[in-house]
Amino acid sequence: MKITIWGCRGSMPTPGPEKNKYGGNTSCVQIEHGNTCLIFDGGSGIQELGQQLDPDILEVNILLTHLHIDHIMGLGYFKPFYNPECTVNIWGPAGSSESLIERLRRYFSPPFFPVRFRELSAKINIHEIDNSTFSIDGFTIKSEYLCHPGPTVGYRCELGGSVVSFMPDHEPSLGSSDFPNLTEWCSGYNISKEADLLFHDGQYSNSEYDRRVGWGHSSVSDAIDFGNLSKVKKMVLFHHDPAHTDVQLEAMVDKSIQGKTIDFDLVIGKENDVFYL
Ligand SMILES: [Zn+2]
Numbered sequence: 001m002k003i004t005i006w007g008c009r010g011s012m013p014t015p016g017p018e019k020n021k022y023g024g025n026t027s028c029v030q031i032e033h034g035n036t037c038l039i040f041d042g043g044s045g046i047q048e049l050g051q052q053l054d055p056d057i058l059e060v061n062i063l064l065t066h067l068h069i070d071h072i073m074g075l076g077y078f079k080p081f082y083n084p085e086c087t088v089n090i091w092g093p094a095g096s097s098e099s100l101i102e103r104l105r106r107y108f109s110p111p112f113f114p115v116r117f118r119e120l121s122a123k124i125n126i127h128e129i130d131n132s133t134f135s136i137d138g139f140t141i142k143s144e145y146l147c148h149p150g151p152t153v154g155y156r157c158e159l160g161g162s163v164v165s166f167m168p169d170h171e172p173s174l175g176s177s178d179f180p181n182l183t184e185w186c187s188g189y190n191i192s193k194e195a196d197l198l199f200h201d202g203q204y205s206n207s208e209y210d211r212r213v214g215w216g217h218s219s220v221s222d223a224i225d226f227g228n229l230s231k232v233k234k235m236v237l238f239h240h241d242p243a244h245t246d247v248q249l250e251a252m253v254d255k256s257i258q259g260k261t262i263d264f265d266l267v268i269g270k271e272n273d274v275f276y277l
């Protein structure tokens with residue numbers, strides 16, 4: 001499978017010369033295998049994905065982790081929604097009092113967006129998931145609720161023995177009384193265990209995190225501890241803080257890894273980077 005990052009910024013898009021290296025688009029990662037297209041999150045990065053999508057691909061799958069605006073803001077600009085020959089399958093969690101389709105309709109409605117959900121041309125299938133296991137064209141996919149404000153899932157996506165896990169917004173240090181030592185009760189462990197490639201929240205430095213405990217995101221240091229606990233092979237730091245320039249981001253990661261044991265390959269997520277498994 002081919003895995004492409006279309007957006008790895010957190011919270012809001014941040015274009016500009018100081019952020020060109022890692023990119024300013026929000027959460028969107030694509031997995032391709034044959035004609036199968038899985039898209040994790042519909043952040044602003046999905047707009048460019050839609051532009052570059054092979055026109056012969058007429059069925060796509062969007063797997064939403066949650067409905068925070070940075071993870072859905074690109075949906076209205078995703079080209080296949082306006083093609084009557086396309087089928088778009090959407091997976092995601094319901095809210096506590098609203099169905100997934102009701103939550104999507106809130107975004108696709110004035111004053112947030114001029115086109116209503118029912119006016120989209122594509123055939124759209126909605127699948128509500130929670131702690132679920134399902135299949136898409138030979139992929140086995142598990143979703144599981146994560147420690148993050150509001151209903152939020154992470155995904156584990158398996159094909160032919162290769163595993164990609166996606167948890168862009170995640171604060172596992174809150175979910176366990178003995179983080180990072182205990183696998184039991186550790187948010188996200190089950191779906192990241194021994195993954196070949198894990199996309200994981202690494203938004204903050206240690207000092208930034210100390211002032212933002214409970215906001216739903218991880219320090220780079222906690223992300224590394226989580227990766228060690230889960231015995232992943234490679235981790236892509238994701239959901240970069242919108243205030244961090246490329247220089248600040250690299251300096252933060254350099255400082256965060258000093259003196260730490262890292263049992264896996266660690267990379268900083270970069271827009272347009274491609275991985276193969
Ligand atoms: Zn986010």
Ligand SMILES: [Zn+2]
Pocket residue numbers: 066068148169216
């Ligand atoms: Zn979020």
